[in-house]
Amino acid sequence: MAAPTTKTARQAAIRDVLATRPIRSQAELSAALDERGLSVTQGTLSRDLVDLGAVRMRGVDGMVYAVPVEGEDGVPGRTTEAHASRLATMARELLISAEPTENLVVLRTPPGAAQFLASVIDQARVENVMGTIAGDDTILLIVAGSAHAPGVAAHLLALTG
Structure with missing residues (x-):
């Protein structure tokens, strides 16, 4: 499977990783994306996390990254x-x-x-x-x-x- 190359596809992959397992650091997120065949620089990853509105919050496994969810139709801000x-x-x-x-x-x-x-x-x-x-x-x-x-x-x- 080809790795996503667009910003939108990359951010969707980041959102998917954060939704499926606890990620404690950008290095851990980068490794998870590498497993999916997506190589991302630290600078790009950092900008993507800001764009996605990611925050670090206390979870069962300590401080982990989380992103707000989009609507079921992919449109942010629509109540679903x-x-x-x-x-x-x-x-x-x-x-x-x-x-x-x-x-x-x-x-x-x-x-x-x-x-x-x-x-x-x-x-x-x-x-x-x-x-x-x-x-x-x-x-x-x-x-x-x-x-x-x-x-x-x-x-x-x-x-x-």
Whole structure:
């Protein structure tokens, strides 16, 4: 099988590798791509990870790379069942608490996971969430109004199982 040569194909291969096994470093990712017959320089790999929105987050195997999911049709930002499923999975794994206040909800995550979970929330287009701001272990959700904040917090906490 010929190795992908376009940027799009290369990034799809990176996304596939990150979705199928834990990758702790760029060197490990490069080796996994080599196994697929795709040789990538460190600079290109680094740019691809930035383009894909990859983040390092704490996983079962320590800090691993993860990328936000695209819609089932490949269009980023379109809400799909895949987004809802991914949000439920990530909430179970990463959401520690959700506290509503006025038109805001403050979410807590393990260290290093806030930006990734915020990205998943943005992509899932959670009802009444206008946007997210993420730090290291805290996410600030801006909600459509103070009447919606308790419901948004309860919805996200319910996803944790």
